[in-house]
Amino acid sequence: MLSYDAIVVGLGAHGSAAAAALARRGQRVLGLERFGRGEGRGSSGGWTRMIRLSHFEHPWLVPMAAAAWDRWRALEAETNQTILTETGGLYAGPADSTIVTGATQGAVAHDLAYEILNAREIRERWPVLELADDVVGVLEAKAGALRADRGNAGHLAVAERGGAIFRYDARVVDWRPAAGGGFEVETADGTVVGAEHLVLTTGPWIAEFVPDLGLPLAVEREVPMWFRPSVDPASVGADRLPIWVVRDGPTMFYGIPYDPELGLKVSIHHWGTFVEPDVVDRVVGDRDTERVRAFLRQRMPTANGPLVHAEVCLYANTPDGTFVIDRHPVGPGVAFASACSGHGYKFAPVIGEILADLALDGTTDWPIEPFRVARFRESIPG
């Protein structure tokens, strides 16, 4: 019994974007989410995300980031809200660090506007950043902050306008090919629904949804934090401070300018604590805050004010730091993704389209070879 054209399992960043893409193509969509609407207990909680075009980790992702930028702007117009605030982006570290060389490489290769600054110039422009003397900064013009809560809600709203139905507190426990064609999806309360196409976007839980593929994902506990700076907050607002990523010693810190509603975001990229997604300590303690406080004391002393909010969020990391986006070998009709590794949010509108392509047509025009599961089998003997 095929009740729907497509079922999307997991409604975080990429599931909500896939639901929107499928609904835009006239599909009757059912979305199933284990937790509440917008609850964000996977990878998409915590209100804000950076969008950087030069993408120092993987400069070849620049075209996809640029396409996503345009799609976020289109989603803003479609849903009548501000999602993306353009701030520029500063990526700073030792001259030979990937953060500097990768950002420069991406900017040069794709003709992005950027300038190189030394530590003195960085301090002159943004006195709140008292970075080490040997630091070099790449300042990219086109970067900014995304409101992830609004982005996800916007995609869900677009899907609902196209007729999608969403069920929350609906934990999916199994999916399988159906006898008469298509697929069946079973939730924890025993309900079984059918559809011709299936999109699996369960984020940090994706490995258990495709156990036969043996995805080598490592789930990492992260703790984004927001502070009330001791300087005038307006001096570190979005019109005065760029989003920034700084390599300081072995650690990469990042931040998003002060938002009167949220505070000044300062956190660590890759905390290094690996967890099972269902067994995560969600309480933020002194051990968490002290790592960021030490950086604030030394490098941003005028921002080192009261902690406004902190929460736990999960990275799903691949060994090569990119994403998993593929169709399932069980047959045509099933697409799945874990597009995180700590930098996948910005791509959500594009990834939603790719997932819709793969689920409906089995193929996509986007160059997804670097995201396919086969690469793990090629690089990991046996």
Ligand SMILES: Cc1cc2nc3c(=O)[nH]c(=O)nc-3n(C[C@H](O)[C@H](O)[C@H](O)COP(=O)(O)OP(=O)(O)OC[C@H]3O[C@@H](n4cnc5c(N)ncnc54)[C@H](O)[C@@H]3O)c2cc1C
């Ligand atoms: C702290 C932090 C900072 C980040 N910063 C950035 C950034 O600045 N820029 C950037 O581009 N990216 C960033 N990222 C990465 C980005 O947020 C992720 O790439 C993105 O959120 C992944 O979304 P997702 O849809 O794959 O996963 P999720 O958001 O985790 O969605 C998966 C959904 O599936 C649901 N689910 C799981 N199991 C089931 C089930 N059995 N049944 C039904 N539903 C289920 C979950 O409840 C969840 O809602 C950051 C991530 C974190 C954690």
